[in-house]
Amino acid sequence: MIRPEKHDYPVEKALQFLEPGPVMLLTSHHEGKSNIITLGWHSVLAFPPSLVGCKIEARTHSYQMVLASRECVINLPGPDMFELATEIGTCSGANVDKFARFGLTQKKADLVSAPLIDECHACFECRIHDDAMVEHYNYFIFEIIKAHVSDAPDASSTFHCTPDGEYVLSDEFLRRK
Template sequence: MKKHNWPVENVRHWLEPGPIVLISSRWQEQDNIMTLGWHTILEFSPSLVGCMISAGNASFERIRQSGECVINLPDVTMADTVAKIGNCSADTTDKFAAFSLTAEKSQQVSAPSIAECHANFECRLYDDTMIKRYNFFIFEVVAARVKPEPEWPQTLHYAGDGVFRTDGEVIDRKKWFTKVS
């Protein structure tokens, strides 16, 4: 089958590999939640995660000032909530209240975790050198909590234009991996 040209501004449809996350933050006693799809693992130890947070987002300055956040992993049951959070403003909406989410005390950071999410990864700003130019934050995960079940939650992946896809089946190829991680 012949391939056809694809608009370069829409490559995220194919390359957005990571699950959608909800970033919770706190600055000056104000909590916020934002939906984020632009993140990547940068290092195993220390555990570093890079996140591109638009400067136009209310969370940008809150996270920049506080130097911390929580990366919360929702599952497919939260699809409507994830979409709605991504399409409302912190200036007019208390997102915890509006979406009936439980702000849970975090272990290592002041930003709240979201109890309804499958996992919570508490982060501190590790490197801020790319924020000014690229809005790219590098965080160190300083605490992590994950629900024991399901082992592989069905997560959401954004394809752009309001369309999400979900994970597929788990394929185990451990026998081919000879390096110990």
């Protein structure tokens, strides 16, 4: 086993080594309008129940919609949606219908009012499970209450964001049982 040489590193950049999961498109719905936000910072917290923690900045339109409706859908785009997912984060849903602008298909969810994104290979309907950290940290804890997952061969391929604006594909898997 290699013992790599280490050196001091800026603490403010340390998070790039701890990136927790794939880029996701979180959809929300409130007062007759739907929205999409691109998120890269979230974490699996427990199972069962299936809990996921997501940081949604308070200055975003999605933050207000999720807070008001107390639900959302976590949609996982494949690598073919990389450019689209990064562009979704460049405009506000307060001013733009992101489904129309980016040509995405809304599909009715079974248990929540937020729509599924039909082009995504996995969609998880969620409700707020715990909002204790929302006020101070913009951190929502959602419970997944319904899952929709594709059986397509490449459905598990995702992409991940680092704080430096670089992305990593997850096409290669190493398995041990």
